[in-house]
Amino acid sequence: MGHSELGLERIVRIEPPEQHFTLLRNEDGDYLGSEDGDRLQLYNYVDDKAVWNRSASDTFRHPATGTHLDIDRNGNGHLLSHKGAEIGVDGNPSEELATYTAHHGPALMPSDYLATFKENGWVCLASVLSPDIVDELERVSCCGRWSDRVYDRETPLLNQTNAVARASVEPVSLWLIRQYLSTEEIRLAHSPGLAVLTPDDGKRDVQGWHSDFPYLWGITRKRGDDQRIPKGMSGHISMGVQRNICVSEFTRENGATCFKLGTHVLNSGPPEEWGTGSIYAQRGHRASHGLPYDGPEADIIEAPSGSIILYDARTWHRAGVNRTDQRRAAILEAMTPSFLMPFGDTSMPYKQFMKGPIVDQLLKRDQTAFAELMVHKVIGPGGMGAITVDKELTELFQA
Ligand SMILES: [Fe+2]
Incomplete structure (x- = not known):
């Protein structure tokens, strides 16, 4: 396979911990x-x-x-x-x-992770997930020792294994996100999704530089997308933390996420000359223009499997390029305060999850924690109500 040249990004390597609490x-x-x-x-x-x-x-x-x-x-x-x-x-x-x-448990004390997170705008909890959760996530993503397995496209991801919900309620990262966003009320802004990076062929479309939800700076699919949170105005308060769960080990070669660490404080998106998400969303752009910026100003976080990388959603980043012959998996979760509208509908996946067999495999505390993350609420008739997409109203709106 014709892999492209490796980039020149600075490597930040997180070593596997020798012990865990x-x-x-x-x-x-x-x-x-x-x-x-x-x-x-x-x-x-x-x-x-x-x-x-x-x-x-x-x-x-x-x-x-x-x-x-x-x-x-x-x-x-x-x-x-x-x-x-x-x-x-x-x-x-x-x-x-x-x-x-x-x-x-975690390799370091939660307060040590918090100090790093607040100082740098990102932190990596090395191998914080237990090996049995990681193995299950590799199984459903058909990576690692499960590479020969055929991916199940029929069953919703949350219903395939309890490991997705268990990883989602990992308690130290949730505590850190609550501290960082200064609120107890945090939510998943979309249902957890697998991001499997297959081997690159040297010409396929790739993701350009952007900031994550709710900012979406650098990504304009439709008018106003990247003006949800106006640039320069969010100040010291962050409105989103992205949580990347490394199912596979993350390396430069297999397409670990590429960042410009520290850019969360700029309160603005990546420069166009770095190749933004909007530019690279145009079909064939990579084949004709090459890869987005991958020089020494950028950073790649290499981390062992089972790690959780948390970063301020404003941080400029893009998906890496997988130059190995193995698939590389991650679970991506956008975490936001409950006062923000979610990015996607979490109600349907959660209802399917509750009707399926997996929920009963979770400890009671984990069931509650997962519901808190997945169910968005507003005041409705008779008190607090869960919100969902209304089909009838959607059709009226589209008419
Ligand atoms: Fe992203």
């Missing part, structure tokens, strides 16, 4: 943690309070406070005690023992 969850999926080290509590989110470290001896250490839990029994889960008292299902001392399970 542990998250402890009760049978509903709530996270066990502590504010002060004296009392344990359940949380519906994960910041430093809910991060544990399994030590070689049978204990979980709590790095935020220095307290520790003793593991009374191992099996499918752990029976735990704290300061000599056994822990019940609500995190308090109890005679009725409860089982907690240990889950794959």
Whole structure:
């Protein structure tokens, strides 16, 4: 295959972590943690309070406070005690023992990721997803060891595996997005979608430089698309975080996303001379003009599989070019505050998901977390109502 020349972008390499923290969850999926080290509590989110470290001896250490839990029994889960008292299902001392399970957690403390995110406008949570979730995502995207599998075009993605919803509710990245956007009320602006980059042939159309939803600077499919959020006016408040879930390892060769890191602070889109999304949306433009800007001013984030890259949606970027012979998969999620109109309809995929078999495979906490992300609401008759696309009204509008 005639691969084009590699670009000259600066490489920012995120190495696979040597160790991960542990998250402890009760049978509903709530996270066990502590504010002060004296009392344990359940949380519906994960910041430093809910991060544990399994030590070689049978204990979980709590790095935020220095307290520790003793593991009374191992099996499918752990029976735990704290300061000599056994822990019940609500995190308090109890005679009725409860089982907690240990889950794959982040490599760094959530507050460390947050400091990086706020300072740079992007952060990478290296291999934050557990290997079983990554393997399932590779299976449905037919990548890695599943390359010979045939992609299922019939079943909606959310109904193919519980791994898409489980990846979507990864709790540290959600906490970070809430902190970065300064609101608890965040939503998926469209249903999670697979982005599979197949090997490049040297002439096919490619994506040009742009900013993501809600900004869409650099992309004008129809008049006004890129004026949704006026340039120069969003100031210090960000209205979107893009969440790229690296299903495959991201490398320069296989088409890791290409960025101009730090451009979120400019509050304007990429320059036309870099080759914007609008320009490269014209059929055949790449074949006749070559690739968009891929010089040393641009940055490529290389990251291990199972990583989640969060970036301010204003950051200039474009999809990479896959110069390997293997497919490369990612899941792309635009996350916005709930006060913004979504980009796409999430109600239909969510309704199909709720009617399918997958939802029952999720822990209760994950079901709730996913519903919070997918269901957009307004006041309707009888109180808060979920919004959806109205077929009848759409037809009237189109008439
Ligand atoms: Fe994008």
